[in-house]
Amino acid sequence: METATSSDFSAALAAVAGVEGWLTDAQARRLWDAARALPASAQVVEIGSYRGRSTVVLARAAEARVVAIDPHAGNDRGPQEIEGYASEAESDHEAFLANLERAGVSSRVRHVRRFSADAHAEVDGPIDLLYVDGAHRYRPARDDIREWGARVAPGGTMLIHDGFSSVGVTLATLRLLVPSRSFRYLGRTGSLIAYRRERAPLARNALRQLAELPWFARNLLLKLAIVTRLRRGEWPY
Template sequence: MMRFGSFADAWTLAEDIPGWLTPDQARLLWDEARRLQPGARVLEIGSYQGRSTVVLAAALADSGGQVVAVDPFVDDWKYGSPVTRSRFEEHLARAGVAAGVRLVADYSTAVRPTWTEPLDLLFVDGKHDVLTVLDDLKFAAHVRQGGRLLVHDCFSSVGVTLGVLPLLRPGSPLRFLTRTGSMAVFELGSPGVSDRLRLLAQLPWWARNIGIKVLLRLKLRGLARRAGHDSLYDPF
């Protein structure tokens, strides 16, 4: 498998792959994966055509780690097609990281009940309805002590945000650290008051993003630009 000396090397191979991962978020994935111990296992829920998968696998290449990519690759109007899996595999092969990725072509909710392998990092970017997100977060039970969990679209999706709000409750296994765009970083550990307040402080930004989505659906792009969103695409 190829070796990658820097994030720039990995991003050069990943940036042309279709997907919704920004350069800053890709850098976050890279940094989180690079801080792991040799032989680390990263679970990625939701791979699409492999943009994030390439970044994660490249980050682990020098240390012998592995990305387990979970995606059913179903025929979907927005996120999938009959050729999505083949494109995913082609992109990994082109980037030279296929040997560092194990594909599990199934729904995360079907994989989770029988999952037993320890994890060093969990990246959640699967189906965005609240029930699926709640179930995906249960993979945190397999993350090693001190490990982290990254959630994409955490503050730009109604379903994802509702799925993480239960982490505010007493006895939650995860505490909120920070975000890069809509990608949130959680760490294994019981949240304190400051952790809960940090998470609650993101809700106005989440409401702004939902409002922009509504404006884009109504084709009111001028109003979206006034709100600071100069793009045809949803905030992510």
């Protein structure tokens, strides 16, 4: 017999079945488990919502309200969609609102329509669960991990999409998290990499993350093969 939690998760997956985005079922489960473990008083923040796929999963799992930060401005929209998507951005925004409504979570999500760097004043206090899936270029990814990561409460969780997959996110991770003593690497679900804010042994924490580099190399080769049309298939994430 299904437990209440697994049937709730199945319902959340069904709610996002038609929502475009980049989140596998296994990654949705990881978000779900992290959000589900939190009390109603917790703070959940998502950077990069797109059409609401991950937002809906977080909001259906969490008792707490979710702050979703996304400018819907047409930049860094998805793989190979860095600039020039202004007209699609408005449709993304409308689809985001409609998808939240359809999934019954509109009242549980506060959308901050700003770039993450300009959204700090919109979020008070420490963050218990931070999901980073905004701009994937090096600088904004680095700033999200550094500035928003600094706001994760001790014992809190930071989940980052496209880790050891996107070049920008991976370089930011190598710079900030591989040599970190304050974020313990917990592992990954596909490209969704997970950290807990707690003191971590430097060498072991670094080695665990560096051990993911062969998988990163494999993702780069796959992307190269897709871009050069040597291979068809889904962009790895």
